[in-house]
Amino acid sequence: xxxxxxxxxxxxxxxxxxxxxxxxxxxxxxxxxxxxxxxxxxxxxxxxxxxxxxxxxxxxxxxxxxxxxxxxxxxxxxxxxxxxxxxxxxxxxxxxxxxxxxxxxxxxxxxxxxxxxxxxxxxxxxxxxxxxxxxxxxxxxxxxxxxxxxxxxxxxxxxxxxxxxxxxxxxxxxxxxxxxxxxxx
Amino acid sequence: xxxxxxxxxxxxxxxxxxxxxxxxxxxxxxxxxxxxxxxxxxxxxxxxxxxxxxxxxxxxxxxxxxxxxxxxxxxxxxxxxxxxxxxxxxxxxxxxxxxxxxxxxxxxxxxxxxxxx
Numbered sequence: 273x274x275x276x277x278x279x280x281x282x283x284x285x286x287x288x289x290x291x292x293x294x295x296x297x298x299x300x301x302x303x304x305x306x307x308x309x310x311x312x313x314x315x316x317x318x319x320x321x322x323x324x325x326x327x328x329x330x331x332x333x334x335x336x337x338x339x340x341x342x343x344x345x346x347x348x349x350x351x352x353x354x355x356x357x358x359x360x361x362x363x364x365x366x367x368x369x370x371x372x373x374x375x376x377x378x379x380x381x382x383x384x385x386x387x388x389x390x391x392x393x394x395x396x397x398x399x400x401x402x403x404x405x406x407x408x409x410x411x412x413x414x415x416x417x418x419x420x421x422x423x424x425x426x427x428x429x430x431x432x433x434x435x436x437x438x439x440x441x442x443x444x445x446x447x448x449x450x451x452x453x454x455x456x457x
Numbered sequence: 458x459x460x461x462x463x464x465x466x467x468x469x470x471x472x473x474x475x476x477x478x479x480x481x482x483x484x485x486x487x488x489x490x491x492x493x494x495x496x497x498x499x500x501x502x503x504x505x506x507x508x509x510x511x512x513x514x515x516x517x518x519x520x521x522x523x524x525x526x527x528x529x530x531x532x533x534x535x536x537x538x539x540x541x542x543x544x545x546x547x548x549x550x551x552x553x554x555x556x557x558x559x560x561x562x563x564x565x566x567x568x569x570x571x572x573x574x
Contacts (some may be wrong), residue, residue, distance in 0.1 A: 299562045379466045386538035399543035
């Protein structure tokens with residue numbers, strides 16, 4: 273992708289994500305801030321280090337049935353409780369099981385990743401219903417392998433911060449497009 | 458209004474329930490997938506369905522069509538993170554009364570409810 277197209281896509285995604293995070297800040301207990309959006313040709317391994325050296329929690333949404341690409345929300349597993357607390361009010365009742373934080377991350381991923389998907393499909397002038405979000409935990413290397421598809425890739429990596437009660441944690445929303453698709457943008 | 462909430466994510470169903478209860482509505486049922494939603498609609502005959510799109514099994518688009526097949530006057534508001542022009546057009550032309558986009562606020566529900574005839 274040439275640099276003019278990279279900048280066009282970066283701005284489009286930045287606008288969508290900023291609007292989404294602003295709305296999240298107004299309706300959830302946390303303060304959500306976009307830190308950066310990068311569009312670059314590269315390998316998933318580069319972006320998969322976002323969760324740090326330890327295990328990374330991932331929410332994955334795929335797009336098929338037309339343009340095919342992967343998206344994933346990556347976060348350090350140790351930050352999940354904090355991010356969940358930023359997303360869902362503590363007062364929201366819960367029926368017992370210990371999956372509250374996972375369920376919260378699945379919905380956070382659904383929301384944030386669909387901002388990427390909506391913007392990319394709009395730029396491609398295409399439409400597709402994405403997959404149901406899936407949750408998994410992996411080491412960064414395994415994660416990079418799992419996200420790979422037919423190389424080479426264009427990656428879109430958006431980092432955001434969620435803050436509450438003096439604590440902050442970052443997460444990264446990632447889109448991995450086959451270069452053949454990104455060249456259509 | 459008596460409302461059926463359909464969303465595969467339990468945290469979303471809980472948040473929607475709080476909003477509805479605070480605004481004087483009654484949640485008479487919940488479903489986490491398309492088949493359960495259609496059965497709940499047939500059994501409970503809610504005055505309004507709040508319906509997610511991305512769910513395991515049948516999508517909300519298919520569920521909307523089946524519910525409107527059971528009752529052409531059924532009131533359905535979509536609740537989704539999908540915001541694509543072609544999908545939005547399909548939903549509205551297939552009888553959705555409104556679309557609430559995630560993340561949602563109280564105001565979003567009030568605006569959508571004002572579109573119900």
